[in-house]
Amino acid sequence: MSAPTPDRRIAPSILIVDGDVITRHAIADYLRHCGYAVVEAASTDEAMKALPEPSLGIDVILCDVAAVGEQSAQELSSWVRANRPELEVRLASTVEAVADTAAELCESGPNLARPYEPQAVIDYVKQLRATRDRATAA
Numbered sequence: 001m002s003a004p005t006p007d008r009r010i011a012p013s014i015l016i017v018d019g020d021v022i023t024r025h026a027i028a029d030y031l032r033h034c035g036y037a038v039v040e041a042a043s044t045d046e047a048m049k050a051l052p053e054p055s056l057g058i059d060v061i062l063c064d065v066a067a068v069g070e071q072s073a074q075e076l077s078s079w080v081r082a083n084r085p086e087l088e089v090r091l092a093s094t095v096e097a098v099a100d101t102a103a104e105l106c107e108s109g110p111n112l113a114r115p116y117e118p119q120a121v122i123d124y125v126k127q128l129r130a131t132r133d134r135a136t137a138a
Contacts, residue, residue, distance in 0.1 A: 012059035012125055013037040017047045017067045023115065030118040044069030044076045051084060058087060060125060065093035088128055092116060
């Protein structure tokens, strides 16, 4: 798991949970190039180890629905919703029906299709930041 020191004032920090190392590295590199702090996890187990670490400053979790580990992606999402409700979870899948079911479980709205469209991830994070900025200003 790689963990840069994020500056949350600049951009949200994103935790990518994906067992496919090529996919995970590709989206992580793209996001870093766009100025985002990124933490990578190859499994839900690695993700669970990163979540309690406040210095990582994770704001958004992008998790493959098929991520491996002791917990499924849906269980990870449920745990986050119960224990870290300030975090946003976005699940991704190559199977639309699975992504839709996961969306209902994590209540995160529309989810992402794999292979990831990097701009879709960037658009989502920008939307999240704008929503949070409006909430803070109110």
